[in-house]
Amino acid sequence: MVKMKRFLVLVMVMMLTFSLVACSGSSETNSSTKTNANGDDKSKFVTITMMVLGDKPTNGQLEKVMEEVNAKLKEKANAKLELKWIEWADYMTKYNLTLASGEPVDLIITATDWLDAWGNAKKGAFMDITDLLPKYAPKTWEEVSDENWEQTKYDGKIVMIPEDSFTQWVNHGFFYRTDWAKEFGITEPIKDFETLGKYFQGIKDNKPGVIPWDSPGTNVTTAWGYTSSYSDAIELPITTGVFPIYWGKSHEDPYTVTSPVFEDIFIDYAKLMKDWADKGYWRDDVLNYKGDTRALFQAGKTGADQHHTETFSGLRTQMDAKQPGSEIDMFAWSDTRNNLISMSVTHGATAVGAHSKNPERALMVYDLIRNDEEIYKLFNYGLEGVQYEIKDGKRVRPEGYDETKHAFSSNFWGGRVDKFEIPSADKWEGISEMYAEYDKIKKPYPYGRFVFNSTPVEAEISALSQVTAQMVPAIAFGKAGDPEKAVKDFRKRLNAAGYEKVLKEIQKQMDEYKKLVEGN
Template sequence: MKKALVVLLVLFLALSLFARGTEETGSTKAGSGNPFEDYIELIMYSSGSSGKDTEKVMTKFNEKLKERYNTTINVTCLGWDNYRNQYQLILTTGEPADLMYVNPNLYSLYAADGAFKDVTDLFRKYMPTVHSYFTEGQLAQVKVDGKLFMIPSYESNFAQNGIFYRLDLARKYGLEEITSIESFEKYADVIAANESNLRVIDGNPEQTMFQLFKANYGFESIAGSNTSIIMVKNYDDIHNIIAYPFTDEYVEWAHKMKDWAGNRYWSSNALSSTMDPWSSIQVGTSAITQANADGAKNMMGYMATKLPESECAYWSFANLTGYSYVNPVTENGYAIPTSSPNAERALRILEIIKTDQELFDLWMNGIEGLHFSLTEEGNIIKPAVGVDPSTVNNHSMSGAQYAMRVKNLMRNDAGVWDGYDELVAWLSSIAVLNKFGSVSIDYSDVQAELAAVNQVVQQYGYPINIGIVNNVDAAIDEYRKQLKAAGIDRLLDSVSQQMEAYYARNGIS
């Protein structure tokens, strides 16, 4: 009898250990000790577009990842024009997805409504090295109701955007560099009047003009959103929360946009364009695009490859505001949808890529010897030395790369733009506290209003924002009427209350 009891006890303990092993490792087979024993294809979704060579790069990347960790990653870039709607569809239908790029706007929209997994404990458990990069204060910026739903990128970028433009075209017509909106208008007028093979902005100019609008009047985005119509009126008046379409400044700007559209700065069909200015300037059909300081540095490299005969320059919108600030850690990151069956594997693989220089370089820069070479100092040359630039296509995965950034693995460009260090030094010298970027807005009580307002913005606001309406004042009247009907007042009240609570909680004044 005693022997039987001992046997039963041993069996019970064995079963308990089996169950615990299965619970802790998820898809890993119990007792194997290998978290990568089962092959898994991770599904990732990202904003933005992919480059022509990205499939080639990812094939090589996945070969290495599968060989070492029995995992591959299937990345789908959803474009720039409609990715928000596709995100909503993926997250609301429960379509299986393991990783999704998120920016502050997307994070605020979905973190509080159960769309993403709580990774508060999982981040530390499965990504210990990357977790150690962040202070508790930084991670507190990302938390919603005390919980973490994002793996943030690890970088320090200045938030301000600016105009990246073809300086050689300015020189061609005897113009100086762009230093103001007035000098921008002179540049644009000359290009529109004299250059038949390109536009001032080829593609959809809405985001570029929206960023210029905000900087011109000192409006500040909340939670780092580049799209929300609810903003802080200015940096020094933080309690003045507004819906900008109801301001006099918006009316003034809308008339300017009507003039610029009439001067043919962009196509009358620009809203439906399948090209974006970022891509268009690289193929010589656009004179300008929008970029922050980091993006301008990257674009200098692209233009040196794609249009080596061109000369480019950059005008930061910090010249208009008089200050700059660093983006919060919520700027870019990955979230794991609740529909993911592979949360543990996804986090383990992120830890590996973000700490392995070879895999990181492949993901971020492409294939060494083709897309890039490295100097003795470890700086990057694009394309690779000895490779004809005309034979090399771009590797890009937009948000999927932004979220992967780790500043200690990022490569510096080898001598592409001497002005970058000077620009960053200037932005650092005028840097102020980022009062608005790290807040996470909970829209769960106003989801219906938010969806309705966003629809109105797209239908009525975007055409006004780029001046393709017949009567500006009548269009704004109708826009405001539709926003009221959609629930803008309730949405504004909700955001305002949360901002006041955020200010009080963090001692911001």
């Protein structure tokens, strides 16, 4: 035992020595990034790395396009762009690990809604670019409005560039077959959950072998859907696991924090889902199902698919090819009572890595991608004549184009702009009508500049997320037994995990935010 003790001491000493080595190592790199003052000077050729999400195309087209892009970048910024791909398998681990490791990545694709940009900003993953932007990305600086810059500030500093000049809606809802709906006597477009239920029942009665809504168990979006369809609540940019617990009360009163979970609406929702589950509108073991349900929808094996507008517009044209004669429409959550909020401008964004060695040049490169028409088109569409051709102002595939040999994508979702976009001929025409409809009813996003500081309630947020992850999927697919009891149980567990404390903290910060907004 004495020997053991001595040994443990030895181990401790070793660990300490190593930690000192590691310590001095890290502080060294810190200072080196800050002493980079020759940003103006473009004389040194540098390589700018950009972290993008997606599976890297392996058909060799990417390399060919990047060669062209880099030729232009060399000429204009004396730099070269290198893409660092984070593939979909385990992307959460790799994306966050790369940020956490302090690797000197220059440009990073991020998003406040699906990539936890605020969380990463809080952890110090992004560089403060407030002072660099006007000088090194002047065009972007001009183009983005002050109001939108405000929405990219963490702690008063700009930490990302918003994709704010690109029209898109990622407004969720159900896609369904209108040709089938007509057979069941549903002639009007579906606008609420009740009618959707009737449609599902119609499939159950008339289409043997078709699952009304085949869904993977991960998709609990109906909880959002029901909340937006039957209340005026607005989701707050605070993630608490698979479903956000805290919402703003309504568009008229956005600064009062509430939770639909603690209102009757959630019990109604749980009851309806239980009812649907009992009627067999989805698979019995839906919670473990992982199939490719979009393909099944296209194959006519299921009656509905759930996703957002952009997906719908793509699916619509594919559907004409896959199931000729079929017609599909979308029941968007906002159809029920026009509860539609404008998209946050940071659904797509680009940040500069905290450990970037050439932030100035990185911004120059970004400015070029976003504002140089030639580079923009190359980077987003590929080579003219190989990947695309322009016919009557629309993007078409050239003669001899082969999807497998010539497909190209750079997965750049951090700064597309409408001014350079060329509409694709494949795109469904009706989408602009849909967008026009949305534009009529949309209300401004009230929380653009609200960044919740979760530090005082970090442990509670983790606990709440855990509870939602444990309770919501079962409720959302009617698998939690008696729905009323399940929701009460859910509330009880949320309370135990610190629901009230977090509510108070959010309300406190929201009150301050209200003063800030109304003071302006």
